[in-house]
Amino acid sequence: MSVMLSQMxxxxxxxxxxxxxxxxxxxPGRGLSVGQxxxxxxxxxxxxxxxxxxxxxxxxxxxxxxxGAGVPAFIAMMYRDWLxxxxxxxxxxxxxxxxxxxxxxxxxxxxxxxARDQFALLTLWDKAASAAPPAGPKPPFAMFKxxxxxxxxxxxxxxxxxxxxxxxxxLDDPKGPATFVNLVRL
Amino acid sequence: xxxxxxxxxxxxxxVTGGLAAKxxxxxxxxxxxxxxxxxxxxxxxxxxxxxxxxxxxxxxGDRRNGASSEAGGYNExxxxxxxPGTDHPFTVAEGTRFSWYRPATLGGKSLTWGRQxxxxxxxxxxxxxxxxxxxxxxxxxxxxxxxxxxxxxIAGISGQAEGNPLSPDxxxxxxxxxxAYEREFKERVGxxxxxxxxxxxxxxxLTRELGDRQPCHYCGPCExxxxxxxxxxxxxxxxxxxxxxxxLTVMTxxxxxxxxTDKEGKRATGVEIIDTKTRQKKAARARMVFLCASTLExxxxxxxxxxxPHSGGLxxxxxxxxxxxxxxxxxxxVMTMLPANGIANxxxxxxxxxxxxxxxxxxxxxxxxxxxxxxxxxxxxxxxSRALSFPGMGIGADLKKQLKSTGPWMLLLVAQCExxxxxxxxxxxxxxxxxxxxxxxxxxxxxxxxxxxLMREQAAMSLADMLAASGYGxxxxxxxxxxxxxxxxxxxGAVMGNDPKTSxxxxxxxxxxxxxxxxxxxxxxxxxSQANPxxxxxxxxxxxxxxxxxxxxxxxx
Numbered sequence: 248m249s250v251m252l253s254q255m256x257x258x259x260x261x262x263x264x265x266x267x268x269x270x271x272x273x274x275p276g277r278g279l280s281v282g283q284x285x286x287x288x289x290x291x292x293x294x295x296x297x298x299x300x301x302x303x304x305x306x307x308x309x310x311x312x313x314x315g316a317g318v319p320a321f322i323a324m325m326y327r328d329w330l331x332x333x334x335x336x337x338x339x340x341x342x343x344x345x346x347x348x349x350x351x352x353x354x355x356x357x358x359x360x361x362a363r364d365q366f367a368l369l370t371l372w373d374k375a376a377s378a379a380p381p382a383g384p385k386p387p388f389a390m391f392k393x394x395x396x397x398x399x400x401x402x403x404x405x406x407x408x409x410x411x412x413x414x415x416x417x418l419d420d421p422k423g424p425a426t427f428v429n430l431v432r433l
Numbered sequence: 434x435x436x437x438x439x440x441x442x443x444x445x446x447x448v449t450g451g452l453a454a455k456x457x458x459x460x461x462x463x464x465x466x467x468x469x470x471x472x473x474x475x476x477x478x479x480x481x482x483x484x485x486x487x488x489x490x491x492x493x494g495d496r497r498n499g500a501s502s503e504a505g506g507y508n509e510x511x512x513x514x515x516x517p518g519t520d521h522p523f524t525v526a527e528g529t530r531f532s533w534y535r536p537a538t539l540g541g542k543s544l545t546w547g548r549q550x551x552x553x554x555x556x557x558x559x560x561x562x563x564x565x566x567x568x569x570x571x572x573x574x575x576x577x578x579x580x581x582x583x584x585x586x587i588a589g590i591s592g593q594a595e596g597n598p599l600s601p602d603x604x605x606x607x608x609x610x611x612x613a614y615e616r617e618f619k620e621r622v623g624x625x626x627x628x629x630x631x632x633x634x635x636x637x638x639l640t641r642e643l644g645d646r647q648p649c650h651y652c653g654p655c656e657x658x659x660x661x662x663x664x665x666x667x668x669x670x671x672x673x674x675x676x677x678x679x680x681l682t683v684m685t686x687x688x689x690x691x692x693x694t695d696k697e698g699k700r701a702t703g704v705e706i707i708d709t710k711t712r713q714k715k716a717a718r719a720r721m722v723f724l725c726a727s728t729l730e731x732x733x734x735x736x737x738x739x740x741x742p743h744s745g746g747l748x749x750x751x752x753x754x755x756x757x758x759x760x761x762x763x764x765x766x767v768m769t770m771l772p773a774n775g776i777a778n779x780x781x782x783x784x785x786x787x788x789x790x791x792x793x794x795x796x797x798x799x800x801x802x803x804x805x806x807x808x809x810x811x812x813x814x815x816x817x818s819r820a821l822s823f824p825g826m827g828i829g830a831d832l833k834k835q836l837k838s839t840g841p842w843m844l845l846l847v848a849q850c851e852x853x854x855x856x857x858x859x860x861x862x863x864x865x866x867x868x869x870x871x872x873x874x875x876x877x878x879x880x881x882x883x884x885x886x887l888m889r890e891q892a893a894m895s896l897a898d899m900l901a902a903s904g905y906g907x908x909x910x911x912x913x914x915x916x917x918x919x920x921x922x923x924x925x926g927a928v929m930g931n932d933p934k935t936s937x938x939x940x941x942x943x944x945x946x947x948x949x950x951x952x953x954x955x956x957x958x959x960x961x962s963q964a965n966p967x968x969x970x971x972x973x974x975x976x977x978x979x980x981x982x983x984x985x986x987x988x989x990x
Contacts, residue, residue, distance in 0.1 A: 304828045369828050377824040400817040401491035
């Protein structure tokens with residue numbers, strides 16, 4: 248049962264990624280032949296935009312933010328090796344739409360905008376993504392935010408510095424920790 | 434080279450195979466244990482204690498290599514212990530579904546199992562006879578009770594004695610502790626339903642040392658392997674015990690393709706083997722053969738072993754082989770959220786949840802369905818991933834602050850439902866499709882019956898009612914899919930019974946037709962009960978091994 252539940256949490260995350268526009272996330276491998284990949288990678292300008300957007304979602308505070316946790320590289324890897332071809336197309340289109348909106352509003356690419364302008368844009372996109380009906384298609388920003396959050400909180404920085412989690416910290420405190428839990432972490 | 438004749442060949446090295454090897458060698462027999470998978474040394478668990486950050490896909494798995502599985506315990510960290518489905522194909526009847534998960538290494542599924550260890554209740558051994566489904570068990574609880582004691586001492590089961598006859602107490606190590614919300618759940622349910630017992634799971638995870646095995650250190654993901662030996666596995670427990678006798682030979686990368694018999698088909702003489710690395714054929718001889726290859730592989734092996742005296746497969750004179758296939762069903766999950774108020778962050782990852790013994794169709798109360806279910810209850814905090822599933826948490830420093838604090842908790846209930854043994858639920862050899870070794874694959878024709886579906890639906894309603902009556906609001910129902918085989922509790926196919934016309938095995942788990950050929954894994958189960966079955970497989974194995982060893986010594990086998 249506990250195995251099933253750890254599986255459920257994994258599936259919950261995969262399902263949430265699916266709801267965020269990664270249609271195949273819930274069924275890994277389906278419709279894809281072994282070793283399939285199109286070798287497509289994000290361009291350098293796209294990577295700069297990704298870094299700025301990710302840092303806006305998870306900024307450095309008293310702990311490092313997305314850039315400090317290596318999230319841009321994680322997203323670039325997931326784009327290259329994990330997203331299905333159709334998802335790559337949607338992801339790239341989403342980046343281009345964000346960039347177009349930044350230029351239209353502030354006359355600059357997103358990564359060159361002032362921090363408060365970046366925050367305003369990200370807030371706008373996040374609200375639109377949150378307001379999208381659960382059943383229908385999600386704006387590509389939902390996929391971007393999900394990859395940012397997964398990338399940050401599963402990074403060493405996110406796990407150790409932000410969450411204080413370590414792999415061997417399990418304790419059987421004889422006083423009985425009030426909140427002894429029963430799920431493997433992810 | 435003189436051909437060695439072993440006292441016993443054990444096919445498979447999982448929960449039952451490893452135990453059979455231990456019991457037989459400790460009783461003085463020479464044993465050859467044959468495993469299809471590759472060797473796997475205890476302690477050589479390369480992903481153990483590796484943090485999520487060190488996995489390329491952060492445990493989301495590689496979507497592009499085809500190695501996908503929804504099996505319990507399967508993930509990016511444990512994938513090495515699961516065999517790729519392409520190596521072990523099977524077919525399903527039109528309009529039906531089946532999930533079948535196979536392990537990849539020595540130790541079989543004992544490395545990745547869920548470790549839940551419950552005795553079947555006295556009632557479970559009687560219901561096939563009383564409600565006239567399936568084949569009457571050839572034994573009763575009292576016959577198996579001493580063997581439950583025996584295997585609980587070997588495996589090391591932590592749990593709480595409750596005195597509930599629907600889940601008999603065993604030989605327990607101290608129970609793992611409950612968290613604050615779990616204790617509250619137990620109190621609330623106890624007030625609303627005095628006859629319903631909420632208890633900590635009974636799990637093959639140690640809370641005290643057992644020989645060389647260390648108590649659980651609560652690191653979390655057992656399915657990666659445990660070098661401390663804190664959970665029962667072949668590697669941690671039965672294999673070293675069998676090896677210590679000096680009478681065990683282990684053969685890995687070796688697929689048993691058939692059981693051989695004498696000309697008359699009255700005695701097993703050994704097995705034929707395919708070396709999976711070289712594809713060379715080998716043979717081995719023994720005075721008895723134990724099939725512990727997993728429910729469906731043991732059934733398949735009996736079918737693959739068809740010969741002149743046994744044209745339909747060994748033990749299949751009356752067309753019973755391959756029938757009465759069962760699994761458990763999980764109901765939909767019923768859950769509610771609990772506020773995080775005042776609850777601190779956690780201090781460890783306990784490898785088990787809560788359970789409640791069957792409470793339906795007991796005493797005078799009768800439900801619209803037969804048999805019953807056992808309840809699993811889980812109380813866990815949400816983690817950072819709630820940012821993916823709860824909309825409107827925003828972005829920036831505020832989002833970070835929210836995710837750093839402990840989120841709301843989930844109280845989640847799932848019923849584990851017994852399924853009835855049904856004659857039409859069967860597996861056969863596919864007449865066309867063959868596996869990579871040229872052997873016919875299994876064709877599954879297994880569906881849920883009316884009673885199974887009705888119980889599953891009413892179980893979810895009962896759980897929702899229980900939460901409401903215990904003062905929990907905001908109940909939600911989460912649909913779970915229910916595919917036969919999906920719970921990985923396959924049972925039946927070579928069922929035990931007293932009558933050779935209606936069963937494959939006798940009360941000692943040996944073929945009615947071939948008294949030195951034993952099947953002691955899940956294939957032998959005439960009914961599924963509501964209990965997680967591995968402990969019962971083990972008890973049956975130990976009992977059969979003792980019988981076999983005594984009979985061999987007495988010259989009566």
